[in-house]
Amino acid sequence: MSYVLGHNQYGKAEIHVVRVFRDDASAPHDLVDYNVSVSLTGDFADAHITGDQAKVLTTDACKNTVNSFAKEAGEAVREPESFGLALANHFVDDVPQVSGARIIIEAFPWQRAHGHPHAFVKNGDYVRTATVTKNAAGTTVVxxxxxxxxxxxxxxxxxxxxxxxxxxxxxxxxxxxxxxxxxxxxxxxxxxxxxxxxxxxxxxxxxxxxxxxxxxxxxxxxxxxxxxxxxxxxxxxxxxxxxxxxxxxxxxxxxxxxxxxxxxxxxxxxxxxxxxxxxxxxxxxxxxxxxxxxxx
Amino acid sequence: MSYVLGHNQYGKAEIHVVRVFRDDASAPHDLVDYNVSVSLTGDFADAHITGDQAKVLTTDACKNTVNSFAKEAGEAVREPESFGLALANHFVDDVPQVSGARIIIEAFPWQRAHGHPHAFVKNGDYVRTATVTKNAAGTTVVxxxxxxxxxxxxxxxxxxxxxxxxxxxxxxxxxxxxxxxxxxxxxxxxxxxxxxxxxxxxxxxxxxxxxxxxxxxxxxxxxxxxxxxxxxxxxxxxxxxxxxxxxxxxxxxxxxxxxxxxxxxxxxxxxxxxxxxxxxxxxxxxxxxxxxxxxx
Amino acid sequence: MSYVLGHNQYGKAEIHVVRVFRDDASAPHDLVDYNVSVSLTGDFADAHITGDQAKVLTTDACKNTVNSFAKEAGEAVREPESFGLALANHFVDDVPQVSGARIIIEAFPWQRAHGHPHAFVKNGDYVRTATVTKNAAGTTVVxxxxxxxxxxxxxxxxxxxxxxxxxxxxxxxxxxxxxxxxxxxxxxxxxxxxxxxxxxxxxxxxxxxxxxxxxxxxxxxxxxxxxxxxxxxxxxxxxxxxxxxxxxxxxxxxxxxxxxxxxxxxxxxxxxxxxxxxxxxxxxxxxxxxxxxxxx
Amino acid sequence: MSYVLGHNQYGKAEIHVVRVFRDDASAPHDLVDYNVSVSLTGDFADAHITGDQAKVLTTDACKNTVNSFAKEAGEAVREPESFGLALANHFVDDVPQVSGARIIIEAFPWQRAHGHPHAFVKNGDYVRTATVTKNAAGTTVVxxxxxxxxxxxxxxxxxxxxxxxxxxxxxxxxxxxxxxxxxxxxxxxxxxxxxxxxxxxxxxxxxxxxxxxxxxxxxxxxxxxxxxxxxxxxxxxxxxxxxxxxxxxxxxxxxxxxxxxxxxxxxxxxxxxxxxxxxxxxxxxxxxxxxxxxxx
The missing domain is CATH 3.10.270.10 (Urate Oxidase;)
Structure with missing residues (x-):
């Protein structure tokens, strides 16, 4: 009856965010198209065993963070690895009870349509991926x-x-x-x-x-x-x-x-x-x- | 109790055939990648009502025909519309009890890899389709x-x-x-x-x-x-x-x-x-x- | 250059609405799980040719209607055919420029878990479907x-x-x-x-x-x-x-x-x-x- | 240039085998419906580095083995775990260069249709899985x-x-x-x-x-x-x-x-x-x- 909680992690999966870069009215637009999944580890035993959620950052807040960082993180948003690093750093550094974060991103490539400044055709040849992990052992990028x-x-x-x-x-x-x-x-x-x-x-x-x-x-x-x-x-x-x-x-x-x-x-x-x-x-x-x- | 058989059709669906064009040993290879579905109409009431299959061209034979035509049909194989026409003509003209044929083809595009004569990367941007119909009303291509x-x-x-x-x-x-x-x-x-x-x-x-x-x-x-x-x-x-x-x-x-x-x-x-x-x-x-x- | 607009229809597809029946606090709950698609026909040539949207009921309003009818339509919500009829009648009768409506519903069956009053297991054996069509020719249910x-x-x-x-x-x-x-x-x-x-x-x-x-x-x-x-x-x-x-x-x-x-x-x-x-x-x-x- | 081959494994994936139990002509039939994947580890460096395939059991032979064992393994075929054990034991014990085997099985449940002795309806409520691993560390079943x-x-x-x-x-x-x-x-x-x-x-x-x-x-x-x-x-x-x-x-x-x-x-x-x-x-x-x- 006295069982043990082993490894556990949680977060929001498949946050599909599209960021358009259009600051310069005279320049062609760019965009990135990301499907972002966040997994957090840390001090979350109570959420399971006693039902006390006081330390749980909601998965809804994880979603809000990803969406807001799609603007806040500036130039880091342009590549999935740098965007993942910005997110992993935030979750581990800014949320005390989070000791580890893994950010997994699918990036869908688009190509400009006929050289047009704001029209694009999806490039279906491949999907680019990135996995960023930050925990006590350090930070890694795949x-x-x-x-x-x-x-x-x-x-x-x-x-x-x-x-x-x-x-x-x-x-x-x-x-x-x-x-x-x-x-x-x-x-x-x-x-x-x-x-x-x-x-x-x-x-x-x-x-x-x-x-x-x-x-x-x-x-x-x-x-x-x-x-x-x-x-x-x-x-x-x-x-x-x-x-x-x-x-x-x-x-x-x-x-x-x-x-x-x-x-x-x-x-x-x-x-x-x-x-x-x-x-x-x-x-x-x-x-x-x-x-x-x-x-x- | 005396019910009626209405419209009916049958055939083999999703015959996935890849044809390589490599006749000329000194020339680069080409290929087409087709997913072919065949639907036949005609005098097939007995197959349903009495269980007598004497007029049924097997769906296995439909498959064999598509595969063999991927070589027999020569240059017509290179485009899905002309390949569909060759198949529809065969089924309606050569199998007496078939009065109508509809050939539906998905064609998956490939592009040459780095200009290589026999290496290819699948182009995932779109799928090309063709629907060829031949019956008493004539022959149409979509x-x-x-x-x-x-x-x-x-x-x-x-x-x-x-x-x-x-x-x-x-x-x-x-x-x-x-x-x-x-x-x-x-x-x-x-x-x-x-x-x-x-x-x-x-x-x-x-x-x-x-x-x-x-x-x-x-x-x-x-x-x-x-x-x-x-x-x-x-x-x-x-x-x-x-x-x-x-x-x-x-x-x-x-x-x-x-x-x-x-x-x-x-x-x-x-x-x-x-x-x-x-x-x-x-x-x-x-x-x-x-x-x-x-x-x- | 003077081309012609042929058959056209539009609407909102795959509105996934789950309705719980829980009016009677002492009775077991029931639920229906529907994926609803709405297609409308009518006087919509301007929306295509001149870009004037004045007659277009937005697809967002189609969605709102389906969701609100999941409560408003009362007992009709319990079966996909009667729910589809309520929706088709509304669109054709209440929106002047709509002359035809087709409602397509996928209904996902659930079964009670261990006889529990409000816990359910999804029955994955089949999906039930309904297609309701109302236009000048009358009303049909499939x-x-x-x-x-x-x-x-x-x-x-x-x-x-x-x-x-x-x-x-x-x-x-x-x-x-x-x-x-x-x-x-x-x-x-x-x-x-x-x-x-x-x-x-x-x-x-x-x-x-x-x-x-x-x-x-x-x-x-x-x-x-x-x-x-x-x-x-x-x-x-x-x-x-x-x-x-x-x-x-x-x-x-x-x-x-x-x-x-x-x-x-x-x-x-x-x-x-x-x-x-x-x-x-x-x-x-x-x-x-x-x-x-x-x-x- | 002198790079290193790290962990590697190979095998045949998704061998979809359906076994009917019908030995006793007077008894109702039973069936199991398995999607089997085999992964082998062992002495396979040459297959990668020099291209020498002399130690490679072909993935086609893996497939044949699974299919033949669906009869040969007798009563062990009735549950995915025991079927997986029979296969893992064979690959590790009988093929000298194989030091580890992992067998992953998806088992699709069927239920008898209306109590009929040989008609079945697929039960779509869940998929059962099993993972059997045998290597130097022992044998485990998940x-x-x-x-x-x-x-x-x-x-x-x-x-x-x-x-x-x-x-x-x-x-x-x-x-x-x-x-x-x-x-x-x-x-x-x-x-x-x-x-x-x-x-x-x-x-x-x-x-x-x-x-x-x-x-x-x-x-x-x-x-x-x-x-x-x-x-x-x-x-x-x-x-x-x-x-x-x-x-x-x-x-x-x-x-x-x-x-x-x-x-x-x-x-x-x-x-x-x-x-x-x-x-x-x-x-x-x-x-x-x-x-x-x-x-x-």
């Missing part, structure tokens, strides 16, 4: 992207693999390789040019995917990860979670039609799921910088 | 797009509207306007340059959205529709279904922060839904060319 | 359900079908049949006991699915449709749209394992899609009562 | 459920909370409380009656939610967690992740309509997200038993 779908129509093999009694797959020397990249990378320090760093990492991922001859998705992850570490000196490690989006060559021979790796079924499920971390050195351990969801 | 999300940060008003006892909305002279465009347009005839026509329509939609000063989303639909009819002489009418993606200006005054149309809450639901048809003339009636779903 | 997933592990065959050059499917005398039922049915008149009618139709669908030996999903639709017309005299016709949720028997023989219709792969896409209307007589024509989406 | 949506129309307060400059929320003594429960709980040992344990936990969650007078969602999580530990002696800790599904009382006073906590807007985003662990004692530390996704 950048990321997801839903970046890439495909190569050749220069991909898969053979020479282990055989057990359940192995029926045929080896191949030519196949489509496709994946939707989810990647997150940890920075050393918080004094980074966030926009430039993100652009360098994203470019390294797509260009190394394009260039690398692939012997397996695992090998491609290694190629992409090392290219990122080459391109961005502020990145200490990168973690990938990449589904192998299977494109199966269809057998058209019953219909008298040749199929030279041309016609494929894009299958939904199941899919291979390949996950790997590539680190700058053995000393790197950024685990605490990521959000593990329910498995904290 | 092109379309969806999930094209556009936003303007100013040059949008909404005021002077009707007042009833449930009207509490305040008029505004400056607001964000945003929508995710779903549009479908009917062609006169089937002898159209599909790629060029699609590009012209898409360009007319985004450029007129950017340029038009807006007095309501209804007015913007009219601007976009007339721009499309100006730009593509093969289009007889266009139908829009556009959610008003509300961006509400947040009241930051309780926190002592000014908000000059800068910080907005991007709301999910409910949303205004504005739908309109713009036609070249009163004589145009393309209703039979569209797929009405369950309401056939 | 009831429906969706996401009702049913499966039988035997008593399902499929053979004796048509053979063309793309037919490779093997006939079977024993297979899993499964579908997620989407059904909509039109009523004769608007003076119906909505709760009782819905319960009778839903019961007829699941019990006839269970009992009928199936020669094809088409035949099962006919069985379910005729059972509904037997069970509910107020229903004039029913329309089904049913995916064949394929469960493929897996070949386990490479692993030395017998598979007697026991182990199946539940596939996602593609899927057969079978759609049919079963009517009380040839005279029934309820097409105008359904919402055809963009294909009006 | 059970869970998700998408169990509960609501109470009264007996819920929220007041007395902390005030900062961003706090504008009004306290309340009567409100709707609703959440979609995601919970996972760790077992002591692997010798558990899985079906009985799951039923006891699920019942404890819904009945304690119904009974507990709530001072905050945090307090309700504590009530539910302690009820689970009371009800299931094999459970060492339970972790909740519960969105506060906000139901805002609508202001109908502009329309002259009283609203006594009767009419609510069910909002989508943002939402409070409350997460907590309740443990049997301070000594419990089950962190390694859960799957943290990308944050391993």
């Amino acid at each position: 950048s990321g992207l997801k839903e970046l779908t890439v495909l190569k129509t050749t220069d991909s093999e898969f053979h020479g693999f282990y055989q057990d009694r359940y192995t029926t797959l045929q080896p191949t020397n030519d196949r489509i390789m496709a994946t939707a990249v989810t990647a997150q990378w940890a920075h050393e320090g918080v004094d980074v040019q966030w926009a430039e760093s993100f652009a360098a990492v994203k470019d390294a991922i797509t260009s190394s995917f394009a260039k690398a001859y692939s012997y397996a998705l695992q090998a491609t992850l290694w190629e992409m990860g090392t290219a990122v570490l080459d391109a961005a000196s502020d990145v200490s490690e990168i973690r990938f979670s990449c589904p192998n989006k299977h494109h199966f060559v269809l057998d058209l021979s019953p219909f008298g039609v040749e199929n030279n790796c041309e016609v494929h079924h894009a299958d939904d499920r199941p899919y291979g799921l390949i996950e790997a971390t590539i680190k700058r050195s053995e000393d790197v351990d950024a685990t605490g910088a990521y959000d593990p969801g329910q498995a904290w | 092109s379309g797009l969806k999930e094209l999300t556009v936003l303007k940060t100013t040059d949008s008003e909404f005021h002077g509207f009707y007042q009833d006892r449930y009207t509490t909305l305040q008029p505004t002279n400056d607001r964000i306007m945003a929508t995710a465009v779903t549009a479908q347009w009917a062609h006169e005839g089937v002898d159209v340059q599909w790629a060029e026509s699609f590009a012209a329509v898409k360009d007319a939609i985004t450029s007129s959205f950017a340029k038009a000063y807006s007095y309501a989303l209804q007015a913007t639909l009219w601007e976009m529709g007339t721009a499309v009819l100006d730009a593509a002489s093969d289009v007889s009418e266009i139908r829009f279904s556009c959610p008003n993606k509300h961006h509400f200006v947040l009241d930051l005054s309780p926190f002592g922060v000014e908000n000059n149309c800068e910080v907005h809450h991007a709301d999910d639901r409910p949303y205004g839904l504005i739908e309109a048809t713009i036609k070249r003339s009163e004589d145009v009636d393309a209703t039979g060319a569209y797929d009405p779903g369950q309401a056939w | 009831s429906g359900l969706k996401e009702l997933t049913v499966l039988k592990t035997t008593d399902s065959e499929f053979h004796g079908f048509y053979q063309d050059r793309y037919t490779t499917l093997q006939p079977t005398n024993d297979r899993i049949m499964a579908t997620a039922v989407t059904a909509q049915w039109a009523h004769e008149g608007v003076d119906v006991q909505w709760a009782e009618s819905f319960a009778a139709v839903k019961d007829a669908i699941t019990s006839s699915f269970a009992k009928a030996y199936s020669y094809a999903l088409q035949a099962t639709l006919w069985e379910m449709g005729t059972a509904v017309l037997d069970a509910a005299s107020d229903v004039s016709e029913i329309r089904f749209s049913c995916p064949n949720k394929h469960h493929f028997v897996l070949d386990l023989s490479p692993f030395g394992v017998e598979n007697n219709c026991e182990v199946h792969h539940a596939d996602d896409r593609p899927y057969g899609l079978i759609e049919a209307t079963i009517k009380r007589s040839e005279d029934v024509d309820a097409t105008g009562a359904y919402d055809p989406g963009q294909a009006w | 059970s869970g459920l998700k998408e169990l949506t509960v609501l109470k129309t009264t007996d819920s307060e929220f007041h007395g909370f902390y005030q900062d400059r961003y706090t504008t929320l009004q306290p309340t003594n009567d409100r709707i409380m609703a959440t979609a429960v995601t919970a996972q709980w760790a077992h002591e040992g692997v010798d558990v009656q899985w079906a009985e344990s799951f039923a006891a936990v699920k019942d404890a969650i819904t009945s304690s939610f119904a009974k507990a007078y709530s001072y905050a969602l945090q307090a309700t999580l504590w009530e539910m967690g302690t009820a689970v530990l009371d009800a299931a002696s094999d459970v060492s800790e339970i972790r909740f992740s519960c969105p506060n599904k906000h139901h805002f009382v609508l202001d109908l006073s502009p329309f002259g309509v009283e609203n006594n906590c009767e009419v609510h807007h069910a909002d989508d985003r943002p939402y409070g997200l409350i997460e907590a662990t309740i443990k049997r004692s301070e000594d419990v530390d089950a962190t390694g038993a859960y799957d943290p996704g990308q944050a391993w």
Whole structure:
């Protein structure tokens, strides 16, 4: 009957705020489009066990803070990492009973429509992400992207693999390789040019995917990860979670039609799921910088 | 007890086929990525009422046909409209008991990665669609797009509207306007340059959205529709279904922060839904060319 | 240049309103959980062509109306059909420039938790739907359900079908049949006991699915449709749209394992899609009562 | 350039297998419906760094194994936890280069249709989950459920909370409380009656939610967690992740309509997200038993 409250955290999730930069009437407008989630840790046992809410900053106030900071934080609002840092600093520094804050941001990119000063088209190629954590152990920043779908129509093999009694797959020397990249990378320090760093990492991922001859998705992850570490000196490690989006060559021979790796079924499920971390050195351990969801 | 079988149709839905064009070993590869749905009508009462399947072309054969045609149909495979025409003609012309076919295609665009000859990045800005219908009334083609999300940060008003006892909305002279465009347009005839026509329509939609000063989303639909009819002489009418993606200006005054149309809450639901048809003339009636779903 | 405005409609979509019935302090609470969409037609050409909004009832007022009617409409709120009728009557009768209204409601069922007077668990087995249309042609009501997933592990065959050059499917005398039922049915008149009618139709669908030996999903639709017309005299016709949720028997023989219709792969896409209307007589024509989406 | 491969894992995700139990021709059929994901760790550096796949058990073989075990594993197939144990034991014990396996299963419940021996209706009220992990540290089992949506129309307060400059929320003594429960709980040992344990936990969650007078969602999580530990002696800790599904009382006073906590807007985003662990004692530390996704 005398049970124990273990790890707990709370906050407001998915605060969808759009900030327009329009101070200068003669300049083109800019905007950022963020989906912000706040998680707080601290002295909140009473809220659970006795029902006393005296130390609870309401999740409604978390929402108000994010919205107000979208103006108050000034230039820091322009990049998700700097916006997350401003928010994490506020919650930990200004609310006494809060000892830790994790800010997770999805940033949706927009591109100018036909060069117009205030019209935009949403860029659906990827979603940019950021996770900022501040607690007794310090402050960490993880950048990321997801839903970046890439495909190569050749220069991909898969053979020479282990055989057990359940192995029926045929080896191949030519196949489509496709994946939707989810990647997150940890920075050393918080004094980074966030926009430039993100652009360098994203470019390294797509260009190394394009260039690398692939012997397996695992090998491609290694190629992409090392290219990122080459391109961005502020990145200490990168973690990938990449589904192998299977494109199966269809057998058209019953219909008298040749199929030279041309016609494929894009299958939904199941899919291979390949996950790997590539680190700058053995000393790197950024685990605490990521959000593990329910498995904290 | 003597009930009647009314309208019925059947087929295979969501055949996800990816075709690579790689005949010329020295040329860059191309690909198309289609999600194809086939609906057939005809002499299928027995399949329902007596359980006799003798006239039923299996949905599995529909799938095989689509996959095989992704090679057999040659250059027609390159555009969803011409691929749909090849399929509709086959089902109606070659299967005696089929009197009508409707082919619906979602085409997912890809762009070359860093100019690479066989690496691609998925373009998530929109999905292209096509609906081809062939039956006793003739053959019709509807092109379309969806999930094209556009936003303007100013040059949008909404005021002077009707007042009833449930009207509490305040008029505004400056607001964000945003929508995710779903549009479908009917062609006169089937002898159209599909790629060029699609590009012209898409360009007319985004450029007129950017340029038009807006007095309501209804007015913007009219601007976009007339721009499309100006730009593509093969289009007889266009139908829009556009959610008003509300961006509400947040009241930051309780926190002592000014908000000059800068910080907005991007709301999910409910949303205004504005739908309109713009036609070249009163004589145009393309209703039979569209797929009405369950309401056939 | 002198283009024409064709069919147009507008309104507020997905107004998610939850109404609690708690007037009697000593009685258990009840609740309804509705997602309401309103579409209006009428004299709205100016809103598009000249930008004059003087006749436009704002979509915000549509939302306010739905929310206020969730109290004002009294007992009519308890069933989606009667709630839709109250709303459609209001918009057409009380707003002069509105000549037609279509109200579409998704109703999410809840069940009492452990018999508790005010605690509930969401019943995720299905979503109930209603479409009420009022215009110059009269008033119609369509009831429906969706996401009702049913499966039988035997008593399902499929053979004796048509053979063309793309037919490779093997006939079977024993297979899993499964579908997620989407059904909509039109009523004769608007003076119906909505709760009782819905319960009778839903019961007829699941019990006839269970009992009928199936020669094809088409035949099962006919069985379910005729059972509904037997069970509910107020229903004039029913329309089904049913995916064949394929469960493929897996070949386990490479692993030395017998598979007697026991182990199946539940596939996602593609899927057969079978759609049919079963009517009380040839005279029934309820097409105008359904919402055809963009294909009006 | 000499970078390091950190933690990595791979496998096949979302193998959707449906097993029918029909051995006894005179008995009613049963079925289980599982979505299985396999993750393996071990000696896989070469697959990444040199491209040598000699030690890689293909993800296709993982799929075949799951499918074959759906028959081979006999009675263990009937519960997700015992099925997961059979699979984890196989991969670690029988494949030399595999040192760790994590099996994650979603189990979709079905209920018999009208008592019929082989017809079923999908029970959409919740999804059951299981995570089985076997590695050098031992074998652990986590059970869970998700998408169990509960609501109470009264007996819920929220007041007395902390005030900062961003706090504008009004306290309340009567409100709707609703959440979609995601919970996972760790077992002591692997010798558990899985079906009985799951039923006891699920019942404890819904009945304690119904009974507990709530001072905050945090307090309700504590009530539910302690009820689970009371009800299931094999459970060492339970972790909740519960969105506060906000139901805002609508202001109908502009329309002259009283609203006594009767009419609510069910909002989508943002939402409070409350997460907590309740443990049997301070000594419990089950962190390694859960799957943290990308944050391993």
